Amino acid sequence: MxxxxxxxxxxxxxxxxxxxxxxxxxxxxxxxxxxxxxxxxxxxxxxxxxxxxxxxxxxxxxxxxxxxxxxxxxxxxxxxxxxxxxxxxxxxxxxxxxxxxxxxxxxxxxxxxxxxxxxxxxxxxxxxxxxxxxxxxxxxxxxxxxxxxxxxxxxxxxxxxxxxxxxxxxxxxxxxxxxxxxxxxxxxxxxxxxxxxxxxxxxxxxxxxxxxxxxxxxxxxxxxxxxxxxxxxxxxxxxxxxxxxxxxxxxxxxxxxxxxxxxxxxxxxxxxxxxxxxxxxxxxxxxxxxxxxxxxxxxxxxxxxxxxxxxxxxxxxxxxxxxxxxxxxxxxxxxxxxxxxxxxxxxxxxxxxxxxxxxxxxxxDSGCGLTAPDLVEAGRPWKITLSGIDSLAGISGRLTNLEDAKDQQELTLRWDNGQARADATVTALNLYRISIRTADGFTITQLVMADEPGLPLRESQE
Incomplete structure (x- = not known):
């Protein structure tokens, strides 16, 4: 596409x-x-x-x-x-x-x-x-x-x-x-x-x-x-x-x-x-x-x-x-x-x-794996998961609104049941870029769409 x-x-x-x-x-x-x-x-x-x-x-x-x-x-x-x-x-x-x-x-x-x-x-x-x-x-x-x-x-x-x-x-x-x-x-x-x-x-x-x-x-x-x-x-x-x-x-x-x-x-x-x-x-x-x-x-x-x-x-x-x-x-x-x-x-x-x-x-080099939803609801928290790493040292993350570059948030990474995760919540109905910077210098990104609460499953839109 x-x-x-x-x-x-x-x-x-x-x-x-x-x-x-x-x-x-x-x-x-x-x-x-x-x-x-x-x-x-x-x-x-x-x-x-x-x-x-x-x-x-x-x-x-x-x-x-x-x-x-x-x-x-x-x-x-x-x-x-x-x-x-x-x-x-x-x-x-x-x-x-x-x-x-x-x-x-x-x-x-x-x-x-x-x-x-x-x-x-x-x-x-x-x-x-x-x-x-x-x-x-x-x-x-x-x-x-x-x-x-x-x-x-x-x-x-x-x-x-x-x-x-x-x-x-x-x-x-x-x-x-x-x-x-x-x-x-x-x-x-x-x-x-x-x-x-x-x-x-x-x-x-x-x-x-x-x-x-x-x-x-x-x-x-x-x-x-x-x-x-x-x-x-x-x-x-x-x-x-x-x-x-x-x-x-x-x-x-x-x-x-x-x-x-x-x-x-x-x-x-x-x-x-x-x-x-x-x-x-x-x-x-x-x-x-x-x-x-x-x-x-x-x-x-x-x-x-x-x-x-x-x-x-x-x-x-x-x-x-x-x-x-x-x-x-x-x-x-x-x-x-x-x-x-x-x-x-x-x-x-x-x-x-x-x-x-x-x-x-x-x-x-190894970098890391990135898993996140492709579609999220504005105002509702969701999770980002990293794989292929054994330490959070030197790893940082950011979530950026592609319509408004000033709308950014640093991601707080933590260990959860043996996996590196971060919680995220967005409020604007826009496209966001997740960026994960690893200790070996790679930046892994993914785009996520934020939509209205409840809209993604609404049958009446068909």
Missing amino acids: GSELFDTHTNTHLWGLEGISWLRKAWTRPKGLEGLRMTVEELDGKYTRIKATGLLKHSAWTPYLAGSEPYTDLVETVRTSVAHPAAVLEFAYDWRLPIAVNARLLAAAAREHLTAWRLHAAHDTARRHRVDEREARLVFVAHSMGGLVTRAALDDRYDSDLQGDTRGVITLGTPFHGAVKAAVILNTGRGTPVPLPHRRLRAICADMPGLHDLLPQYKSLRSNGDIRHLTPSDITSIGGNPELARNAARFHHSQKPISLPDHRSVVGINQPTWQNLTIRNGQVEAHLDGARAHADGTFIRDHNKNIKFFHVHGDGTVYKESAAIAPAVTTLPLQHGDIAKAQTALEAITEIIREDAHMGPPLG
Whole structure:
């Protein structure tokens, strides 16, 4: 959801507007995000209604995803790392659509951009400053789903020369093997009371190809003492679209032969992340641990031959082993929405673009895990929990109102039943950023939406 979307039929901005008040209304008003639903024409492959107008420039909030930070810092970092601003192309896309559709658009845009840059006067100047005086090649910098779009764009069926014209690919928190959270979103509100924004997210995603393309493609479903792949019938049982599930499985299978040139991945770690799931009577139960396999592909089991489960963690949305498929991996203790904004990740991107260093160490420092509600009621206390630490020394926390920077409160951390916790209460109906600074210098953040007391569960808003 990192691109702004505009409805060309109704001349309406659908996603990515500035202002917390708009964001609250979008999720809590009847039909607030109705324009994001796939139409019959779009499901038939006619994609003229929605236009992606740019990358996300403002903080956004989506249930389950712990907020999305803008790409402003990332774009500025890239621009200051190249020979001339004309060398940079921002690629926004309609993230509701199948990844394959956006991949074709990206392949065409990348070819046009590279051709134009090679003809630019600043390109020739930059070449003369290189020892080999080679022509420029492409470097893709992609966050989350953007990494899947990039990989698919390098399919030689779209442009047989694009692989050879690509110097490198940098992915940030990309779910190459999918994410359990996508299945949870599809299942939200089926028979269980959940806040209105969460039900609304499920409603617009039920027939969204882009969401189905993010479903787990690894063996993630615990069933009868074993673990297997999700099937279209499983997806149907939890509220998804079986045809879109089949299309997603075929798409991911077609991606296996595609290699990413000089692929470097930045991967979030140490954040509690769903890895496996169970389906009972059409209800999804997500698990923060998952199975791991031996080199021969068989699952690790205990002495009773039961599958063992491990807390691998990840960035809160994408678990580590789904994102860390590159030969060179830099791990950072960051949340999914912040991994494309954190200074450590931006420094790594600069080094790769400038070709003057390799990405940092294969394993980053520990930081800590951060768990908090994504939606809270104004005036009612709620808890923030930290994990992966054994001391509060050197750790500090802050809660900031994104509409009013003066509205800040220091978080008082304490030990509670063996866990580090802090209590928080907010009064304004706004978007807040939790920031936890750890002793080893990392800042882990999460966005939280505060709404009116009682409103999140009010059925009358449907």
